């Protein structure tokens with residue numbers, strides 16, 4: 001019995017991945033992880049038999065240990081690991097609280113790495129591991145610094161990991177969409193900072209996840225999804241950082 005493990009399954013991108021993976025018929029079960037249990041239960045009922053939920057705060061050691069214990073007990077065969085749990089908060093170093101500064105690092109970086117290393121031993125040949133990057137991985141972003149830096153870490157980490165696990169038949173994809181219409185912005189925008197004035201093009205979650213599913217099927221290491229993010233990737237290679245940083249800063253609300 002092969003399963004999919006999805007973090008951040010209670011909303012947005014993780015939620016949509018669960019629905020898309022269910023359609024492939026490649027898994028017999030799911031482990032759905034997030035903090036909001038009732039949302040996970042609703043999704044598990046939609047997915048049907050074989051979907052289990054684990055309420056866990058992955059920014060806390062206890063949440064990580066809960067996943068480790070589940071794995072040790074069940075010893076599953078894992079066909080997909082989708083590490084979608086993550087968050088960002090707009091603002092400069094005076095505007096983002098210390099709790100969120102560390103929280104983003106703990107969830108976006110620490111939990112991503114720990115979960116990956118914990119699950120890889122259970123992954124079967126032909127399986128896919130998806131790490132959540134972002135369009136922000138390509139350029140340092142004043143006013144979104146901690147988030148962009150955590151995602152830049154994931155971007156590099158995932159690409160190197162892809163080579164480390166390739167001989168085991170595991171394909172790693174780092175997914176770097178631009179803005180996607182989800183609940184992400186409910187947490188990212190605060191009274192202190194709201195991020196850029198224009199967040200366009202804004203992708204639908206359906207479109208974004210279908211891009212990532214195709215990229216995983218093709219064994220692509222980087223999925224940049226749309227033309228806008230592909231341009232950001234290209235410009236980051238040919239332009240000095242000060243140019244995209246100046247464009248980004250011009251879009252920030254005063």
Ligand SMILES: NC(=O)c1ccc[n+]([C@@H]2O[C@H](COP(=O)([O-])OP(=O)(O)OC[C@H]3O[C@@H](n4cnc5c(N)ncnc54)[C@H](OP(=O)(O)O)[C@@H]3O)[C@@H](O)[C@H]2O)c1
Nearest residue numbers: 008010011012013034035036058085086179180182183184
């Ligand atoms: N939306 C965008 O524009 C965009 C663009 C590029 C990349 N991303 C990345 O895509 C991923 C998914 O984001 P989204 O857009 O789908 O946002 P979302 O709708 O807010 O989903 C975030 C998910 O992460 C979970 N989560 C948050 N904190 C957690 C914690 N401490 N422990 C466990 N789970 C936690 C949330 O569940 P609970 O609250 O129930 O715990 C939720 O399921 C994130 O890594 C984000 O950085 C988003």
